[in-house]
Amino acid sequence: MVSMINTERLILTPVREEDIDIYTQMLTRADITRYLPSGKPYSLEYIENYLSKRVAHWARGFGTFIVSLKANPAVKIGYAGVETIPDVGLSDIRYGILTEYQGFGYAYEAAKAVLDFTWQTTCLSKVYGVAVIDNTASVNLLQKLGLSPVNETLYDDGNDLVTMAIER
DSSP states (O other): OOOOEEOSSEEEEEOOGGGHHHHHHHHTOHHHHTTSTTSSOOOHHHHHHHHHHHHHHGGGTOOEEEEEETTEEEEEEEEEEEEEOTTTOOEEEEEEEOGGGTTSSHHHHHHHHHHHHHHHHOOOOEEEEEEETTOHHHHHHHHHTTOEEOSOOSOOSSSOEEEEEEEO
């Protein structure tokens, strides 16, 4: 298993059960969860189960990373990763940065690093990205990463979603 990814300003480490702190910080905040499937904050029980799935996904050799500041590695600011969606067998990129760290390019820097990692370490030929249409920051980030709109549905959660993809 990879130990970490270093970028210019960030350190990305594979998610562990001990990272419940950053997931709780993020997934209990309405300003962050408004564009996620529930559209509202999640329960601690849900977050614990969700985190366990993120950790278990690493058995495939890739998954979600915790994003920390290189200048202060103890400060976790979010997550970024590529994971396979169990129900459809396709892989998508996912990311989230605490609101107070948004607007500095950290999401792009982390997402680009995990996408590069995915191409270098897996045999995946295509990675999808899904965002709520109204989440212009996320839609713009997917486009900046090189993803283009596709006519496929990965999730049907009742939201108006845009699905994009990039091929190797």
